[in-house]
Amino acid sequence: MERNNAFGLRFQSNPSWIFRGGLSYEETPVPRAKFRSARFADSSHYGLNLGASYSAFKHLTLDVGYAHNFFDNSKINYTTSQGHNLKGEFQTEIDIFSAQMVLRF
Numbered sequence: 001m002e003r004n005n006a007f008g009l010r011f012q013s014n015p016s017w018i019f020r021g022g023l024s025y026e027e028t029p030v031p032r033a034k035f036r037s038a039r040f041a042d043s044s045h046y047g048l049n050l051g052a053s054y055s056a057f058k059h060l061t062l063d064v065g066y067a068h069n070f071f072d073n074s075k076i077n078y079t080t081s082q083g084h085n086l087k088g089e090f091q092t093e094i095d096i097f098s099a100q101m102v103l104r105f
Helices: none
Strands: 003-016 017-026 045-057 060-073 072-080 087-092 093-103
Touching: none
Parallel strands: none
Antiparallel strands: 003 017, 017 045, 045 060, 060 093, 072 087
């Protein structure tokens, strides 16, 4: 059974600005090297998440966010149905940037 945990904070410095931050941990659903493929070399990982919202006007909000995932090194020892074998180790990191505009009417 995989474990997933997350913790986050939200801070509103004034009516216009909201800041967010969080940490997360997700355990891989693929625990053994023989089940990993090069298409999906998943491993357990930690995430660091930051974001902010700015209410420019009563009906308009701008949101930005950033997330970085730190993956554990994952070993792979995958054999295809044709008998080909891929063996090695993956090192993965992911950066995610996001932005949105919310218009209320």
